[in-house]
Each structure stands twice: as C-alpha cells, then as structure tokens.
Amino acid sequence: MVKMNSAHQEDPFASLLDTSTSQTYLDAIDMARKLAGIGSTVLLTGETGVGKERFAQAIHRLREREDAPFIAVNCGALMASLVESELFGYEKGAFSGADARGKPGKIELARGGTLFLDEIGELSSELQVKLLRVLEERSYYPVGGTRSADVDCRFVAATNRDLEARIRDGRFREDLYYRLNAIAIDIPPLRSRKEDIPLLSRAFLREFSERYHRPVADFGPNVTEALSAHDWPGNVRELRNAIERIVVFSQNGEARLSDLPASLRDFMPIASRDQPTSGFNNSNVSLPTFGSLPEWLARREREYIDAALEQCGGNKVAAAKRLGISRVSLYKKLGTSANVVPTRQL
Structure with missing residues (x-):
C-alpha cells in the first residue's frame, strides 16, 4: 500500500463535502472514499456537468503519492484514426508522419498514477476490444511495436451515456461494460439535490x-x-x-x-x-x-425540449417519451419531419 504524504492526509473530497448536504451526493462521496486502498477500475456515471472529473481526481489523490500523474483523455474528442496511437503510443517509423523518435501513449504517461477515460461510451468498437484486453492482461503493444509493454496505472472511466442501452443497440461491448462496472458510482444531477x-x-x-x-x-x-x-x-x-x-x-x-x-x-x-x-x-x-407572453412561452418550451434531448443523449424517441408528447409532435416543434430518419441518432 502506498504511504500517503502530508499533502494527501487531507481529505481530497473536502471541497465537495463543504458544498453539499444532499444525502444521495454524500453517499456517492462515501462510496468513493472507500476506494483509498485499492487500485480497481472505477466507472463514474452521471449527466454532463455533474463533476465526474473532480470525483476522478479526488479518487486519484486518495491513493496515489503527490507526484503521481493524473492523465485525462476525452474519448469523444479524439479523432478515430488517432485514438490508438494516443492511448498506446507508437514506435519510430510506425506510420507516415510519425515522430522519428516514437511517442509514449497516455497509458505510459499515466504510469504510477491514474488514467481517466472520459466519455468512454464514445470509444469505437475496435478500441473497445483493445481496451478490454489491456484491462484483463495489463499489457499492450504500442502501434508498430513488436514487444509488449506492461500497464502500471489505475483506470477511472466516466460516461454520461446509458451504457446498458448502448449494449442493446450494439454500440458498446457487454464484456467491457462488466469489466468497467465492477465498481460503479453514479453522481446525482443538480436538480435532484x-x-x-x-x-x-x-x-x-x-x-x-x-x-x-x-x-x-x-x-x-x-x-x-x-x-x-x-x-x-x-x-x-x-x-x-x-x-x-x-x-x-x-x-x-x-x-x-x-x-x-x-x-x-x-x-x-x-x-x-x-x-x-x-x-x-x-x-x-x-x-x-x-418580450411578449407567446415569445416567452416559446423560449421556455424550446429550453425544456433542449434539456430533454441533452438528458437523453440526443435520442429524439426517448426525449419525446420523457416530455410526454408523441414523436411526431416533437419533430414538429423542432421544425423537422418525423418521416426522416436522423443520419446519426445517439
């Protein structure tokens, strides 16, 4: 077990505790604090903006020494063609335009610390397979490499998506979900506290x-x-x-x-x-x-619809159900046709 220095003897959740009296939120903090002595993979769930990265940083500080790295990766912001090299790094001459000296990946940069995989639900199917292998075998191959490298970091993943729904839709691997979901903490939205x-x-x-x-x-x-x-x-x-x-x-x-x-x-x-x-x-x-009353009502209605769409991950069918209106009514309010299937429905 890593010996914590004086800086880490302070509670990293103190600032969160000082701004909450909500029992559900305090329960989430209490669950996270119990992870101090273990290095298991953690899955943080919750809507956009609830503070998942702050939780991840606090969990990191509970266990790791002061100089241990905390590396954050936004899986949804990485280009599909670069995700693998960003995570695993690459050897010199691995591909055209690569640095002649090679480059360490995020897993290597997080050595001795924590790798925070934000928006894990956006990871491509191919990378899901490779990440599962990394979690199970604790080793990986850099792009263009022939020798495996060991993994020496803790993984904390986060998502605002319903991963079980994505599994049913065939967009997320069930085995990876259960590997990540061994220790899951749901962070409640602000409207519930x-x-x-x-x-x-x-x-x-x-x-x-x-x-x-x-x-x-x-x-x-x-x-x-x-x-x-x-x-x-x-x-x-x-x-x-x-x-x-x-x-x-x-x-x-x-x-x-x-x-x-x-x-x-x-x-x-x-x-x-x-x-x-x-x-x-x-x-x-x-x-x-x-503004006039009709203008005010129109603004409030659109804000309500936008909030429902965001909470449902852009899924219009689910948003319509949440709003208590038909799919056709929702499309009319959005100014689109219900007969047109969106090109990308999250």
Whole structure:
C-alpha cells in the first residue's frame, strides 16, 4: 500500500463535502472514499456537468503519492484514426508522419498514477476490444511495436451515456461494460439535490470575486429564488458559469437578477412555499423582463425540449417519451419531419 504524504492526509473530497448536504451526493462521496486502498477500475456515471472529473481526481489523490500523474483523455474528442496511437503510443517509423523518435501513449504517461477515460461510451468498437484486453492482461503493444509493454496505472472511466442501452443497440461491448462496472458510482444531477444550490452558489461567488477582484458580498433580491427554481440541465458546470457571469457584470458589489442568463431571469416562481397554495395572488407573479407572453412561452418550451434531448443523449424517441408528447409532435416543434430518419441518432 502506498504511504500517503502530508499533502494527501487531507481529505481530497473536502471541497465537495463543504458544498453539499444532499444525502444521495454524500453517499456517492462515501462510496468513493472507500476506494483509498485499492487500485480497481472505477466507472463514474452521471449527466454532463455533474463533476465526474473532480470525483476522478479526488479518487486519484486518495491513493496515489503527490507526484503521481493524473492523465485525462476525452474519448469523444479524439479523432478515430488517432485514438490508438494516443492511448498506446507508437514506435519510430510506425506510420507516415510519425515522430522519428516514437511517442509514449497516455497509458505510459499515466504510469504510477491514474488514467481517466472520459466519455468512454464514445470509444469505437475496435478500441473497445483493445481496451478490454489491456484491462484483463495489463499489457499492450504500442502501434508498430513488436514487444509488449506492461500497464502500471489505475483506470477511472466516466460516461454520461446509458451504457446498458448502448449494449442493446450494439454500440458498446457487454464484456467491457462488466469489466468497467465492477465498481460503479453514479453522481446525482443538480436538480435532484437543490438543497445544495445555495452552498454551491456562494462558494462560486467567493471564487470568482477573488479571481476578478470584484468583491460581491451576497446575492441581491430574487437571485436565490431564480437559482433554486431553475432545473440546471447543465448541472454544476452551468451553475458555475451563471455565477461567473453574475460577478463579471455586478455593480457596487451586488449580485443582481438582471445579471443572470436570460434562461434564469425570465422565470421566477409564481408563489414561494410559505405562501398560500390556493387562490391567485398577482403580487407573487414576476413578469419576463422582455418580450411578449407567446415569445416567452416559446423560449421556455424550446429550453425544456433542449434539456430533454441533452438528458437523453440526443435520442429524439426517448426525449419525446420523457416530455410526454408523441414523436411526431416533437419533430414538429423542432421544425423537422418525423418521416426522416436522423443520419446519426445517439
């Protein structure tokens, strides 16, 4: 077992614990902290923006020494023709245009540390086979190489896709899934832990106030209500961006409702929880800051549809089911024909 130095005696999850009271989120952290003494492959699941890489970095810091490398690879951003050489490296003269000295791959660069494979669900079928062999045999061949190299790193994979659905569609190998899924941690979306929004918002407010030297003490009237009312399809990343915008446009040290993105400031709760639920009280109604009612409704409808599409990975059939409308209705709202099969349906 690796002896942890003084820097690693601190809890790497401390910053996450300080901004959460949600039991489901705390349970995910507790599960991750139990991985301190083992080097097993870990699969992190959750929507875009929930903080999977932060979890991966914290898991890395739990076990590895301070100078151990943490190498992150976005499997969805790599060109298909370069993925193999990026992961496994290549020998000199392996292919036209290759560096004459050869090049180590990400697996070699992560030696003694952690290789974080983000968006693992986007890996091609061919690379899935090779990755499975690496995980099972703990060795691999660099491109153009004739001698195998050993693997000395921990693998942490992450995805915002439903891998079981992709297995049924024939786009992800079942054996690789079960190899990755031995230890799986699901990170809940922000909309399911709204009690954390005030804590996270104030933490981001302090961060950006210090970064931009624009002191903002707290949020102005209705800002907290607007933040709590939003569903945050982009999760913590979207919230962080919204708070950065508030700080950038703040005046006289005040975070104002008008400084929020339009998708947040156009909608405010009609009534707060401590108001009577029966009857109609127009003093509780906040009108959109601009535009007519039909324009506001159209914007909100499209935002809702876009959020459903993102949560369903672009699958229009699944998004229509989630929205409670027919596939034909969804295509009409998107301005496309339901009879046209998309060229690439994720």
